Amino acid sequence: MLIDKGAVKGDTGRAxxxxxxxxxxxMRDLLTRGPVPHDSRDGVLLPGYIGWSAREGSGVFDPVRESRRSFDFYRLHEDLSVDLDDLERALATGRFQYVVVIRYFGRLNTDMRKVRELTDAVGAVLVEDLAHGFFSSMRTPAASAGHVAVYSLHKQFAMSDGGMVVYRDAALLCDQRSTRPDLAAEVLSYDWTQISDLRRRNFELIRAELIKRSHDGVTLMWPELEAGEVPQTLPVLLDSADRDLVYEDMNAAGFGMVTLYHTLIAEARGKDATIERIARTIINFPVHQDVDPRRIPALIAAFEAAVERRSGGKR
Ligand SMILES: Cc1ncc(COP(=O)(O)O)c(C=O)c1O
Known part of the structure; x- marks a missing residue:
């Protein structure tokens, strides 16, 4: 046939x-059952902002530690985008088989094509951590350029567990094995566009309230939602109030704020004052699809009161 009646090759557009x-x-499956490392080049290069909690451990670092590979960190800018110069410097050591880029909060503020050029130049595998960015990546596929994309499904959908790894470069498949193929049906049972729109709407509503009231000591980390970005949370920095106490007050009042990441993993501490400050002052508003927009005024009022109460003369 010159042109078949239907698609026949099977690998076109397949990931x-x-x-x-x-x-x-x-991630553990990739690191332990994926391509075998070369002797001096088994390393994993990670961004410098990685957290830990007693309840959850470190979702990013635990699989690296468990794989017993060597590791190091590259620097990030203040908005948590990749410092490309520092990434290039680290890659020049020739120690890394994998480079991880985290799309913090689902934000697409790193030019992934530039990162891919740098990793290709040294033959490293680019892993895009989209744990917070399932919807950003589905809405804006062109923003992704990794060989592999890692997703945390339970952070984006109302699911109790779930992760997904998409191999855009199928040559990286060796002995990796799905352990929860049933989750494919779950993910396909949701309207991704509707959820994306709700998340964006909630972000915009909270952002507008915060800008309107514009407090000293409350800085929006993500001032503008770009087209195609779908947020996991809305992060702010609290420079004057005690972040931990504001977090406690808000949750006691019934508002599910989080702090990503309140405690850096020991391996990433003491390297970058800006990153330490972010970890100390960040607090994240919920913007997920089940946030009732009628409750946003009360959320903001409770936040303002908590910030006021917990500023302890610092403002
Ligand atoms: C950026 C990032 N990547 C990966 C993970 C791991 O996600 P999961 O809880 O699905 O293992 C987390 C959370 O722990 C995370 O914040």
Missing amino acids: PAHFYESARAG
């Missing part, structure tokens, strides 16, 4: 997806 109970389980 095999593997499903797990969590993103970290998928």
Whole structure:
């Protein structure tokens, strides 16, 4: 046939997806059952902002530690985008098989094509951590350029667990195995556009309220939502109030704020004053699809009161 009646090749546009109970389980599968490392080049290069909690451990770092590979960190800018110069410097050591770029909060503020040029130049595999960015990546596929994309499904959908690893470069598949193929049906049972729109709407509503009231000591980390970005949370920095106490007050008042990441992993501490400050002062508003917009005024009022109460003369 010159032109077949239907598609026949099977590999056009194909990016095999593997499903797990969590993103970290998928990352562990890649690091331990994926391509065998070269002797002096087994390393994983990671961004300098990685957290830990007693309850959850470190979703990013635990699989790296468990793989017993060497690791190091590259620097990030204040908006948590990749410092490309520092990434290039680190890659020049020739120690890394994998480079991880995290799309913090689902924000697409790093030019992934530039990162890919740098990783290709040294033959490293680019892993795009989209744990917070499932919807950003589905809405804006052109922003992704990794060989592999890692997703945390339970952070984006109302699911109790779930992770997905998509191999855009199928040559990286060796002995990796899906452990939760049932989750594919779950993910396909949702309207991704509707959820994306709700998340963007909630972000815009909270952002507008925060800008309107514009407090000293409350800085929007993500001032503008670009077209195609779908937020996981809305992060702000609290420079005057005690962040931990504001967090406690808000949750006690019934508003599910989080702090990503309140505590850096020990390995990433003491390297960058800006990153330390972010970890100390960040607090994240919920913008997920189940936020009732009628409750946003009360959320903002409670936040203002908590910031006021917990500023302790610092403002
Ligand atoms: C950026 C990032 N990547 C990966 C993970 C791991 O996600 P999961 O809880 O699905 O293992 C987390 C959360 O722990 C995360 O914040």
